[in-house]
Every structure is written in C-alpha cells, then in structure tokens.
Amino acid sequence: MKIAIGSLNPTKVQAVEKVFFDCTVLPVSVPSDVSNQPLTDDETMRGAINRARHSRIESKADIGIGLEGGVIISGDKLLLCNWGALVYDGGVLVASGAKILLPSEFIPALQDGRELAELMESYTKKKDIRSKEGAIGIFTNGRITRQQMFEHVCELLLGQLEYLKNNNC
Numbered sequence: 001m002k003i004a005i006g007s008l009n010p011t012k013v014q015a016v017e018k019v020f021f022d023c024t025v026l027p028v029s030v031p032s033d034v035s036n037q038p039l040t041d042d043e044t045m046r047g048a049i050n051r052a053r054h055s056r057i058e059s060k061a062d063i064g065i066g067l068e069g070g071v072i073i074s075g076d077k078l079l080l081c082n083w084g085a086l087v088y089d090g091g092v093l094v095a096s097g098a099k100i101l102l103p104s105e106f107i108p109a110l111q112d113g114r115e116l117a118e119l120m121e122s123y124t125k126k127k128d129i130r131s132k133e134g135a136i137g138i139f140t141n142g143r144i145t146r147q148q149m150f151e152h153v154c155e156l157l158l159g160q161l162e163y164l165k166n167n168n169c
C-alpha cells in the first residue's frame, strides 16, 4: 500500500514511517492552502486536510496524510495546536494532537503574521526546532517531541480507519 505524506519535514515523515511501517511512504511537498501560520483550530485542520488531498493526488497513493501545526489564542493564553488528516477512497478522517501552553509573549508577533518557528529560534537561540524536538519538545522538557506527538496523531488516524474497515462502514 502506498501512503503519501504532504510534507518533507522529518518529524512528520518519520512519524508516518513509524506508524505505517508496512507501507511505502512517499513524502511530497504540497501547499496547505491556509496561512503559513494557522491561528485557529479550524484553519489548522483545513490545512491538514488540504495537504492530505494534494499529496494523495500528486503521488497517486492509496492514502494521503496531512499533518499541520498551528496555534490558538484563547484570551490571554496561547496554545500549540496540531491536526492530522487521512484521505482514502472512502473519505476523510481527522484527529488532533496534544495541546500545550506557549509563552503568551508570542501573541502580538503571531498576530502580526510572524511564524512560531521563527519565534522559537529567537526564544531558545536554537536553530531549526521545527525539524527536531519542536516547540512541544522544548516546553515539555523533552518528554514529548514533535515526532512523538505526530506519531500519536497518526495512530489516531490509522485506528479510526481500521475501525471503519473492520466494521464494514
């Protein structure tokens, strides 16, 4: 079975490779058709669905997976949010990732259009966190990395697909 993943980010590709270990995984760079830095749950979920659809078509795969990172501003709180989508011949499945607090001081810059990845680099003085432990790895003291969070999202997607197939839905 061929599984497309709509990103070249190693945390996303490796998460898909780990969960769909018995499939051929095809990473492909595709647009999310949402802003580079989604600012709501809904926008982040739509980004994941768009990536899944584009990647499945572009790779002529059986299944397309989209994983998208974003943030949510809730009053004075800033939360990291992530969504995954799986597109197959029967439709679209979605699942969200764990949410954690991010520093509220990031809010004005994010509202001005800056990306979390860039803010994380100046905050931590570390390069390319988005391809390594991620913001979730930094702010959970390394207990949950970005790849582990995406693996959990992939398990939620695959589990839903298995349930539907097992129950002839």
Ligand SMILES: O=P(O)(O)OP(=O)(O)OP(=O)(O)OC[C@H]1O[C@@H](n2cnc3c(O)ncnc32)[C@H](O)[C@@H]1O
Binding pocket: 006, 007, 008, 009, 012, 036, 037, 038, 067, 068, 069, 070, 115, 116, 117, 118, 120, 129, 130, 131, 133, 134, 135, 136, 137, 146
């Ligand atoms: O190549 P792609 O797949 O686009 O990978 P990406 O790292 O840019 O990831 P997303 O587009 O899904 O994330 C949307 C934005 O949020 C940032 N972001 C999301 N989660 C992050 C994390 O855990 N650490 C650092 N930046 C993160 C990311 O850099 C983008 O600016």
Ligand SMILES: [Mg+2]
Binding pocket: 036
């Ligand atoms: Mg991106």
